[in-house]
Amino acid sequence: MKAELAMFGGKPAVRPEYRRLEWPVVTDAEREAVLRVLDHRKFTVGAKNEPEIHGLESEWAEFCGTRHAVAVNSGTVALELALTALGIQPGDEVIVPALSYVATAMAPLYQLAIPVFVDIDPVTFNIDVTKIEEKITNRTRAIVPVHLGGLPADMDEIRALARKYDLLVVEDAVQAQGGTYRGERIGSLGNVACWSLNVEKSIPTCGEGGLVTTDDEEVAERIRSLRILGEDLSTEERLYVSATRGSNLKLSSVLAAFTRAQLASFWDYQAKRDHNIPVFLDRLAQLPGIVIPTVPADRTHMWHMLRFRFDPEAAGLPGVTAGRFRQALRRALLAEGVPLTHYQIIPLPGQPVFQKQDAYGQGYPWSLPGTNPQRYDLADYPVTCQVIEDSLCLRRMHLNPDAGPALDEYADAFERVWQHLDVVGRFARSLDYQPPWTAVPGYEPTAAGVA
Numbered sequence: 001m002k003a004e005l006a007m008f009g010g011k012p013a014v015r016p017e018y019r020r021l022e023w024p025v026v027t028d029a030e031r032e033a034v035l036r037v038l039d040h041r042k043f044t045v046g047a048k049n050e051p052e053i054h055g056l057e058s059e060w061a062e063f064c065g066t067r068h069a070v071a072v073n074s075g076t077v078a079l080e081l082a083l084t085a086l087g088i089q090p091g092d093e094v095i096v097p098a099l100s101y102v103a104t105a106m107a108p109l110y111q112l113a114i115p116v117f118v119d120i121d122p123v124t125f126n127i128d129v130t131k132i133e134e135k136i137t138n139r140t141r142a143i144v145p146v147h148l149g150g151l152p153a154d155m156d157e158i159r160a161l162a163r164k165y166d167l168l169v170v171e172d173a174v175q176a177q178g179g180t181y182r183g184e185r186i187g188s189l190g191n192v193a194c195w196s197l198n199v200e201k202s203i204p205t206c207g208e209g210g211l212v213t214t215d216d217e218e219v220a221e222r223i224r225s226l227r228i229l230g231e232d233l234s235t236e237e238r239l240y241v242s243a244t245r246g247s248n249l250k251l252s253s254v255l256a257a258f259t260r261a262q263l264a265s266f267w268d269y270q271a272k273r274d275h276n277i278p279v280f281l282d283r284l285a286q287l288p289g290i291v292i293p294t295v296p297a298d299r300t301h302m303w304h305m306l307r308f309r310f311d312p313e314a315a316g317l318p319g320v321t322a323g324r325f326r327q328a329l330r331r332a333l334l335a336e337g338v339p340l341t342h343y344q345i346i347p348l349p350g351q352p353v354f355q356k357q358d359a360y361g362q363g364y365p366w367s368l369p370g371t372n373p374q375r376y377d378l379a380d381y382p383v384t385c386q387v388i389e390d391s392l393c394l395r396r397m398h399l400n401p402d403a404g405p406a407l408d409e410y411a412d413a414f415e416r417v418w419q420h421l422d423v424v425g426r427f428a429r430s431l432d433y434q435p436p437w438t439a440v441p442g443y444e445p446t447a448a449g450v451a
C-alpha cells in the first residue's frame with residue numbers, strides 16, 4: 001500500500017532531526033583554533049607576526065595553486081577589490097552571468113562600472129559561452145564567470161574570448177572551493193579569483209570572510225593596500241600614509257583561525273560527500289521528470305548546491321506547466337521534510353537595482369558620458385527564466401559529511417511523492433500561479449520572459 005502524502009495528513013518521510021543538519025560542522029579543532037587566538041592575542045592582520053591570517057593566506061594559495069592569496073572580510077569585497085586592483089574604471093562594462101548571487105553583478109558598481117548580463121547554459125547553469133561574444137563592446141573590460149553551485153564554468157572558451165578581445169578574467173569561485181577544470185584547480189584559471197568564507201560555503205568561517213587569489217604580485221599588493229584604507233605598505237614601520245582610496249575591509253584573526261581548521265578537514269569531508277551525494281542522485285535519477293545535476297567529464301562537481309529541474313511531460317503530466325509542477329512538488333516535498341529552496345527567484349538583470357539603472361543618484365554609473373545604453377529585459381534571458389521556473393535546490397544540509405542517512409530519507413520522500421504524481425498533477429493544475437520574479441517589488445509585467 002502507498003503511504004499517504006504528508007501534505008494530506010500522512011507521516012512525513014523525513015524524521016524531524018534530518019530536516020536541518022549542522023553546517024558548518026564545529027569540532028574540537030575549530031574550538032581550539034578560536035581559543036588559540038584568544039591565547040596568543042594577535043587579533044588583527046597588523047599585529048606583529050600575526051599567524052592566523054598569514055597562515056590562512058599561504059595555505060589558501062597552496063590549496064588553489066596560486067602565488068598569492070589575500071584575505072578580506074567577505075566574498076563581495078573580494079570581487080570589488082579584485083576589479084579595483086585590476087584597474088576597472090568608471091563606465092567600463094563587466095560581463096556576468098544572468099544567474100548568480102547578486103554580489104557578482106553588484107561588484108562592478110563599486111568602481112562605477114556597468115554589469116552586462118549573459119544568459120546561462122541549461123545543463124551546467126553557468127554562463128553560456130556561446131552568447132558572450134555578442135555582448136562584447138568597445139567598453140568591455142572583464143568577464144566574471146561564476147562556478148555556480150560547485151561546477152566550474154567553461155573556462156577554455158572564456159579564456160579564448162579574453163585573449164581575442166584583450167579582456168580580464170575574474171573567477172567568482174565562491175561556490176566551488178576545491179574544484180578542478182581540465183586538470184587545473186579553479187582559482188588559478190583567470191587573472192584573479194574571488195572566494196567567500198561565509199557560513200554557507202563549503203570551507204566556511206564562523207561568520208563572514210573572503211579571499212582573493214592571483215599569481216600577479218602587483219595585484220595582490222594592491223588588494224593588501226585597498227583592504228586597509230589604501231595605505232602605503234612599502235615601509236617596515238606602519239606610517240599610516242594612504243596612497244590611494246581604500247576602506248577597512250580586513251578579516252579578523254579569529255575568523256581566519258576557524259577557517260584554517262575547516263580547510264584541514266575539507267578533503268576528508270569532500271570524500272564523504274563524493275560518496276553520499278552520487279548515491280542520493282542515482283536514486284532520484286530513476287524517477288521520470290527529475291533532471292539531476294550534470295557533471296561533464298572534464299571537471300569536478302564540488303556539490304555546493306544541488307539543483308533539480310522538473311519536467312512535467314517526462315513525469316507523465318502533459319498540460320501541467322513547469323512552474324506549477326515545481327510549485328506543487330515544493331509543497332509536497334517540504335511537507336515530507338525535504339528542505340528544498342529556491343536559489344534566486346529573479347534573473348539578475350531583473351533585480352530592481354539594475355532595472356532602475358541608478359546606483360548613486362543621477363543615474364550613475366549608467367549615465368556616465370560615453371557609456372553604451374543597457375537593456376535589462378528578462379525576455380533576453382529565456383534559459384535563466386526557465387531554470388528559475390522549473391527547478392529547486394538543496395543547500396547547506398548535504399554539505400555535512402554525515403548527511404548520508406538524511407539523504408536516504410530525502411530520497412524516500414521523493415519516491416513517495418512520485419508514487420502520487422497523479423495527485424500532485426491535479427494539485428499543480430489547481431494552483432493560482434505566477435512566475436517567482438513577479439513577487440519582486442517594482443516588477444513590470446512587460447519584462448517577463450516566460451509565462
Ligand SMILES: Cc1ncc(COP(=O)(O)O)c(C=O)c1O
Nearest residue numbers: 074075076101103104174196198
Ligand atoms: C556566487 C557568489 N558570489 C559572491 C558571493 C558573495 O560572498 P559574501 O556573501 O561572502 O559577500 C556569494 C555569496 O554567497 C556567492 O554565492
